[in-house]
Amino acid sequence: MPIKVPDNLPAKEKLKEENIFVMDESRAFSQDIRPLRIIILNLMPLKEKTETQLLRLLGNSPLQLEVAFLHPNTHRSRNTPYEHLQLFYQTIDEVKHRKYDGLIITGAPIELYDFEDVTYWEELKEIMEWSKTNVTSTLHICWGALAGLYYHYGISKYNMEEKKYGVFRHTLCTAQTKIVSGFDEEFYVPHSRYADINKEEIQGIDDLEIVSESDEAGVYMIASKDGKNIFITGHPEYDATSLQEEYVRDVQKGMAIKLPVNYFPDNDVKKRPLLRWRTHANLLISNWLNYYVYQETPYEL
Template identity: 45%
Template sequence: MPIKIPDTLPARETLLKEGVAVMRDSDAIRQDIRPLQIALLNLMPNKIRTETQIARLIGASPLQVELTLVRIGGHQPKNTSAEHLISFYQTWEEIRERKFDGFIVTGAPVEQLAFEDVTYWDELAQIFDWTRTNVHSPFYICWGAMAAAWHFHDLPKYQLGEKAFGVFRQRNLAPASPYLSGFSDDFLIPVSRWTEVHREDVLARPALDMLVDCEKTGPSLLQDAARRSLYMFNHVEYDSFSLKEEFERDRSQDIPIAVPHNYFPGDDPARPPLNRWRSHAHLLFGNWINQVYQSTPYALDEIGRSPTRAA
């Protein structure tokens, strides 16, 4: 089944050109099934770019998914027009009475700040707590994952001497996990961050399972099985040119930045990068959506109130 998004959302044309199945409102109404309700709390500055990346991965699922775009109410992004936000986004206050099968929280360019120094931390902490009762399965990405892991598990982050930047080989530590079904023993994922979490801190927290690790950049994917929560510390959702654009942006601003590791052929920024993580990005999101579908209550209002079906 295709993904259901607003007919005029800019991501729609991009997804259609890529062959992603997108459903119109009128078609969704005719289908006698309950679509999965998945919300995206988009903390990235370029909201259109990020919503397209996430919609691309969700839209590849064979299940019907309705995507709700959410933003922090007290924060005004600088790189997205007010018109776009008004047209397509709801604040958390506007959707807080709803229940969702899945809830995705993106990264944000605030990772070098202490969590409590982020201007919207208080609202974000409320949202994290709200997911305990209103969301069946949360999926946290990059800084969003570090923030949630700190909030729920006191898992600290550590400043890096230089940015972890490039495409790094990952180790599959849990091939029997349903979230890693079909994954290779090792695979590549884009990394772009100034902070990290440490293995010993993860291992000291029994509620967290380390599913994927990287020798060079540390833990990559954790799960809190009891809460059906995933913590992805890297940017598996990135498209082919995301790292290239970050590299060129930092250089234009005289920010010291190395050529992204293992990204450009021959480490030559003049050559087009090769996307070698696309298949595993689709696998991870597809596996997550499948697990959500198998375990979420049929009645949305039962989320957070009753035992769920076994996955």
Template identity: 45%
Template sequence: MPIKIPDDLPARSTLEAEGVMVMRETDAIRQDIRPLRVGLLNLMPNKIRTETQIARLIGATPLQVELSLIRIGSHVARNTSNDHMSSFYRSWDDIRSERFDGFIITGAPIERLPFEEVTYWGELCDVFDWTQTNVHRCFNICWGAQAAVHHFHGVPKHDLAEKAFGVFRHRNLAPASPYLRGFSDDFSIPVSRWTEIRREDLPRDAGITVLAESDDAGLCLLDDPRHRSLHMFNHLEYDRTSLAEEYQRDAATGDAIQVPKNYFPKDDPTREPENRWRSHAHLLIGNWINEIYQTTPFDIEAIGAD
């Protein structure tokens, strides 16, 4: 089944050109099935790129998914036009009475700020609490994952001596997990962050399972069943050129930034990088969507009733 997104969302033309099945709103209405409702709370500065990356992965699953774009109400986007935000996004306050089968919270380029100094921290904490009654399954990414683990479990984040930046091999620590179904024993994932969550800080009685970890980049993926959440500290959703563009942006500003490791052929930033993580990105999101489909109530209003 295709993904359902607004007819004139910029991501549509990109996804159609890649062969992703995208359903028009008028066609979706005629199908006598209930699509899975997935909300995307997009905290990234380049919102159009992030929309496309997430929609690409969700659109590859065999189920009809309705993607809703959501923003923090107390924060004004500076890198995306007001027209785009008003046309395609609703604030969390506008949708807080609704229910979702799945909910994704992205990263944000503020990870070196203490959580409590983030201008919208209070509203984000309200969102996290709301997911426990109005969302069946959550998927938190990078800073969003760090924030969730801090909010629910009091886990701190730690500054790194240098940015964890590149494509790193990770070990599959839980091959029996439904979320890692079909995963190889190790796999490559893009990493781009200045902070980390450490294994020794995870509460022993929290019921958290470490699903994937890297010797070089640390924790990657946690299963937090008590909060019906996956916490991914890295960026499987990234495009082939995402790390290159981050490197070029930082280098242009004069910041001391190293070439992303294990990314450019022979570590030469003049050469085109290769995407070595795409298949596992599709596999992880596909497994997550499948778990939602297998367990979510048929009546969406029943979400949170348990």
């Protein structure tokens, strides 16, 4: 089924080139279907790239979706044109009277900051509090997961000496949780972050279940018992070249950065990395939409 997006969203043409069904707003209005309403709080600096990555995964679901975008009003993006934000994004003040079936909170490259030092932390707290009553289920990604665990459960992050950076093998801690229905017993996920969380602290909270982890990358997927919140510490939405672009950027800045682990073939930066995580990324999003959003949300929001 298609995803409904604004008629002129740049990501739409890229997705059409990849044979992903995207429906114009004008066509969607003619269909007598109640699509799932998904809102994405996009905290990544290159917002248009993240839009394409997430819409690609959402568009692989058999459900019809109506997608909207949210950004912090208290932070001015330096990497996305203001006109793009004005045209396609809203703020919490503009949507807080509405209810949504699902919310996605993306990562942000600010892991080294204390949460309280983030310029839009108070606004993010307002959004996460609003989600308790106005959203059926929220998916938190990377820094968004660290922030959500801290806000909802008081779980602290800690900064690492080196960046956790590469494509890592993951295993299931339980196959009984619906978010990993159909998953292989091992699968790969990219990670790119300077902060982590303590496994024992998560295990001490009855409402949380560790669903998947990695020997090298640590805890990956955590779910609340009621399915209201899903937390993933990696970046399953990443393109094949996303880590490569980050590596080149950091090298050009003069940073002493190591090669991403298990990423470049033969550790040769001239060889194109292989995309090895798309299947499970698609399954993750489909499971979230089906079991935690569609099956749980009321028909009349």
